[in-house]
Amino acid sequence: MNSRERVAKVLNHEEADRVPIEFGATMTSGIMASALYRIKKHYGILEKGERIKITEPYQMLGEIDERVRDLLGIDVAGIFPLKNMFGFRNENWKEWTLFDGTPILVPEKFNTEPDENGNIPMYAEGDKSYPPAAVMPKGGFYFDSIIRQKPISEDKLDPEDNAEEFAPVSAEDLEHFRTKVTEAYENTECAIAITVPGAGFGDIALVPAPFLKDPKGIRDVAEWYMSIALRPDYIKKIFEIQSEIAIENLSAIYKAVGDKVQVAFISGTDFGSQNGPMISEATYREMFFPFQKKLNDWVHKNTSWKTFIHTCGSIEPLMEGFVEAGFDILNPVQCSAENMEASTLKAKYGDKIVFWGGGVDTQKTLPFGTPQEVVMEVTERTQTFKKNGGFVFNTIHNLQAGVPIENIVAMVEAYRENCVY
Numbered sequence: 001m002n003s004r005e006r007v008a009k010v011l012n013h014e015e016a017d018r019v020p021i022e023f024g025a026t027m028t029s030g031i032m033a034s035a036l037y038r039i040k041k042h043y044g045i046l047e048k049g050e051r052i053k054i055t056e057p058y059q060m061l062g063e064i065d066e067r068v069r070d071l072l073g074i075d076v077a078g079i080f081p082l083k084n085m086f087g088f089r090n091e092n093w094k095e096w097t098l099f100d101g102t103p104i105l106v107p108e109k110f111n112t113e114p115d116e117n118g119n120i121p122m123y124a125e126g127d128k129s130y131p132p133a134a135v136m137p138k139g140g141f142y143f144d145s146i147i148r149q150k151p152i153s154e155d156k157l158d159p160e161d162n163a164e165e166f167a168p169v170s171a172e173d174l175e176h177f178r179t180k181v182t183e184a185y186e187n188t189e190c191a192i193a194i195t196v197p198g199a200g201f202g203d204i205a206l207v208p209a210p211f212l213k214d215p216k217g218i219r220d221v222a223e224w225y226m227s228i229a230l231r232p233d234y235i236k237k238i239f240e241i242q243s244e245i246a247i248e249n250l251s252a253i254y255k256a257v258g259d260k261v262q263v264a265f266i267s268g269t270d271f272g273s274q275n276g277p278m279i280s281e282a283t284y285r286e287m288f289f290p291f292q293k294k295l296n297d298w299v300h301k302n303t304s305w306k307t308f309i310h311t312c313g314s315i316e317p318l319m320e321g322f323v324e325a326g327f328d329i330l331n332p333v334q335c336s337a338e339n340m341e342a343s344t345l346k347a348k349y350g351d352k353i354v355f356w357g358g359g360v361d362t363q364k365t366l367p368f369g370t371p372q373e374v375v376m377e378v379t380e381r382t383q384t385f386k387k388n389g390g391f392v393f394n395t396i397h398n399l400q401a402g403v404p405i406e407n408i409v410a411m412v413e414a415y416r417e418n419c420v421y
Contacts, residue, residue, distance in 0.1 A: 003075035007191035007262060010389040011306050011328065011354055019386045019419040021393040022356070024064030025078030025193040026265050027056050028310045028331060029357060029394045032141065034102045034401040035408065036062035042405050043071055051095060051103040057110055057122070058085035058134070058143050058210065059398060060098070069190070072412065076263070076392070077190040081197045082176040086110075086133065087125040087211030099139050100401065114138070124213045133210040141401040145208035149220035159237035161217030165209060166198045166245045173197075174256045181257040193263035193308070196253065199246045200267040201239050201291050202228075228279065228287060239291045247298050254303050263329065264305040266295055272313020275338045284318050289325050296326025308356065312397065314338040316345070323352045332397045333358030335381065342384045355385050356392040360411055366395065367403045371410035378414035386421065393419065 001009070001017045009016035024030045031039070033052040040046035045067045053063040064074065083089055084107070092108035106112065109126025118138035123130060134143040169177075177194065184192050200206065207224045209215035218224050218234075228235055250264075271277055271284065279287075296307050306328035314337035315322075322330065333355045335342050342358060360366050360378050369377075385391035393415055399408070 002189035004189055004191045004262070007075050007392070010391060011262065012389065013351060013354070014389045015386075015421045016389065018421060019382060019391055019393050019415075020075035020191075021073055021415060021419070022076040022193075023068075023072060023074055023394065023399065024055075024061070025076040025263075026195065026308070026310070026331070027059065027061065027080070028268060028397055030056065030059070030061035031064065031068075031399040032401045033060050033062040033104050034098060034100055034141065035399050035403055036064075036068070037102045038405050039071075039408060040068070042409065045071055051105045053093065053105045054107070054110070055080070055090060056084060057090075057106065058205075060104075060142055060401075061398060062104075069188075073416075075191060076193050077184040077188055079177060079180045079184065079192060079194045079261075081195060082173050083211065085205075085210055086122055087213075098141065100141070122210070124209075124211055127213050130213040133208075133212070143210075145205075145210045147208055147220050148215055149218070149223065150216065152218070152223070157231070157234060158217070159234055159241060162219075162238045163241040163245075164216065165206070165212060166242045168245060169197065169249045169252050174252055177253055178256040181260050185260040191262045192260060193265060194253070194257065194261045195265040196246070196250060198242060198249060199295055200269050201242060201288055202235070203267070203269045205268065225278070228283065232287060235287060239287075243291045243294050246295055250295065250298055251302070254305075259304045261303075261305055263308050264299060264303075265308045265310070266299075266327070267292060267309045267311070270310075270312045271318055272311060272315035272334070272337060274313060274336075276314045277318055278313070281317055281321060284321055289321055292322075292325040292327070300326060306354070312337075314340055316340060319345075319349055319353070323349065327353065329354045329356050329392075331356040332394070333385075334396050336361045336363050336396065342381050346384055346387065350385075350388065350390055354390045354392065357394040357396055358385060358391075359393045359415065360395050362396045362398070362400055362403075366407055366411065367400065369407065371406050374407045374410040375414040378411055379418050382415060382418040386419070 006016040088109040093105040096112045120136040121132035122134040124133040308329040309327040310331045316339045
């Protein structure tokens, strides 16, 4: 089988020749630049003087190129919106070096100048005439959004302010999707995953709006979470506005790319903590379910795409709701969280939803375990999840900086030993 055929099989809950593997096709299943540099160096595919190109600067994810796809046997290519999390394009590359010494390439509008404390502030749209939208602490690896919440006046709250970022995709955006999808379809045998802009309701990474120069509305993380309980009508109105625009955008994107795409990343909203859901099932069904179902229903009625939800943490009590909302794929499958044991998830939901991730724990086992512990966990997870299809191998969330290379090698080898049906 080629990659496209292999992924199609497992997405339909059928066994293929082997379990597909994916890195870099979504913003929650990539490889941080430092780790990617060490992978390339270890396996001898790092060219002399090569720098890792940053494709997602918020999390500092590196580009998964053809050499890495061939090395790891990656089965999925990812297509992302034209602009990144800071609202500017990944173009006109310039050299920079991470705090740990990793040589990288960043987009032209990526700020590389430290502040007086040695931190790296980042600016929405690269515009330094506005206060910074995020910061990478000195010695750090990633960016943290800066909360730029204006004083809240209850009688002046306008849902349109929180819907500022949701707009119809432009002709330029559509041409970008059309071109990139066509290139991936014609030049690779990979399945194609596309990230749909503006389709995730209440994604907390997006609430502070690091891509907007002067965000209005409710932009404080704590205030947003409290508003789900205190201002439910306000939140629902935002979602109503967002869902109407998202349906229009789905229709326009589908006309541009058609059925060349197999997977649509719809939602990145996190609903779980380490120990349980952050909201009740009743709140999920009242506040989020109707809007997610609306989008998923449109996709399933009008396309052949499978829809993808990313949600971290302990979310088992909400999973039946995700299934009823129409999601086909769950990521990152955080088996390290409470009530998220692999065998239980597979037994209860294995015929209802595809598990995309869960291959190895990125909180403890991969960064702090021994190679032998990594092998044991990858073996157990792969053997558990792969039965009857419905499993795409990936780590639990992005492969992070600082992971020992011997543990990454152990993960790759254990996957290869256990992936064949």
